[in-house]
Amino acid sequence: MTRPIDDLLAIMARLRDPDTGCPWDIKQSFATIAPYTIEEAYEVADAIDRRDMHDLRDELGDLLLQVVFHARMAEEDGHFAFGDVVASICDKMRRRHPHVFGDVTHDSDAERSRDWDRLKAEERKAKGTDDTSALAGISRGLPEWQRAVKLHKRAANTGFDWPDYRPVLTKLAEEIDEVRHEFEHGADPARLADEIGDVLFVATNLARHAGVDVSHALRGANAKFERRFRAMESLAAQEGRTLSSYPLDEQEHLWARVKRDETPP
Numbered sequence: 293m294t295r296p297i298d299d300l301l302a303i304m305a306r307l308r309d310p311d312t313g314c315p316w317d318i319k320q321s322f323a324t325i326a327p328y329t330i331e332e333a334y335e336v337a338d339a340i341d342r343r344d345m346h347d348l349r350d351e352l353g354d355l356l357l358q359v360v361f362h363a364r365m366a367e368e369d370g371h372f373a374f375g376d377v378v379a380s381i382c383d384k385m386r387r388r389h390p391h392v393f394g395d396v397t398h399d400s401d402a403e404r405s406r407d408w409d410r411l412k413a414e415e416r417k418a419k420g421t422d423d424t425s426a427l428a429g430i431s432r433g434l435p436e437w438q439r440a441v442k443l444h445k446r447a448a449n450t451g452f453d454w455p456d457y458r459p460v461l462t463k464l465a466e467e468i469d470e471v472r473h474e475f476e477h478g479a480d481p482a483r484l485a486d487e488i489g490d491v492l493f494v495a496t497n498l499a500r501h502a503g504v505d506v507s508h509a510l511r512g513a514n515a516k517f518e519r520r521f522r523a524m525e526s527l528a529a530q531e532g533r534t535l536s537s538y539p540l541d542e543q544e545h546l547w548a549r550v551k552r553d554e555t556p557p
Contacts (some may be wrong), residue, residue, distance in 0.1 A: 301374055304364045341511055353414040406449050426450050437506050440496040457501040466496060467491045523550040
């Protein structure tokens with residue numbers, strides 16, 4: 293009996309067939325497919341946020357297709373096949389979870405996290421990587437907010453961390469003051485970008501101390517803004533106007549009204 297994954301592998305092989313395949317699929321490369329891979333990962337996250345299990349099933353399928361696509365191109369070039377991808381991740385998961393597949397025990401989540409980083413460092417060393425920093429191996433291809441969180445976590449595993457959220461809030465206020473100073477003294481673009489970058493970097497650390505996922509929090513803020521802004525547009529339309537026809541102070545009144553209406557008593 294054919295397994296579903298075998299069907300998918302056969303479909304991809306057919307799509308990539310140089311004689312009878314799909315012209316679009318045939319001409320793709322790792323570089324051209326990579327953006328779609330990233331996009332599909334975000335689609336998965338969006339389905340999870342919406343708690344839409346039907347969409348999640350479909351989006352996970354789209355993401356799996358990306359893995360199969362990359363593996364097929366690698367097989368065509370003689371590098372590896374899909375089975376090698378599966379074997380590699382199985383081996384890695386067993387190796388990185390000695391507390392599950394071995395006899396290692398951890399007394400805390402922090403200890404388990406440090407052991408995880410140690411195992412990854414050993415893997416990098418085995419590959420001949422010379423970088424021995426605690427920050428080694430953090431991908432530069434990550435979204436910068438995600439890379440910032442990983443930098444904070446790695447540094448914290450060495451003990452370089454504030455004890456709780458309070459000094460992080462103090463540091464955030466300091467960084468905002470520095471941004472204000474740049475605005476008030478000429479707002480040099482390079483200096484302003486540097487100071488705003490510091491604000492964002494500290495904000496990601498504050499989220500880490502709060503146990504808040506930065507991506508989830510920002511998606512929630514985006515969704516809230518979009519919901520309220522569309523409600524403002526609806527209120528304006530009810531009066532036969534467009535939102536842009538209101539002066540800013542009246543738009544702010546609409547915003548306050550929308551916030552008040554959606555806030556439970």
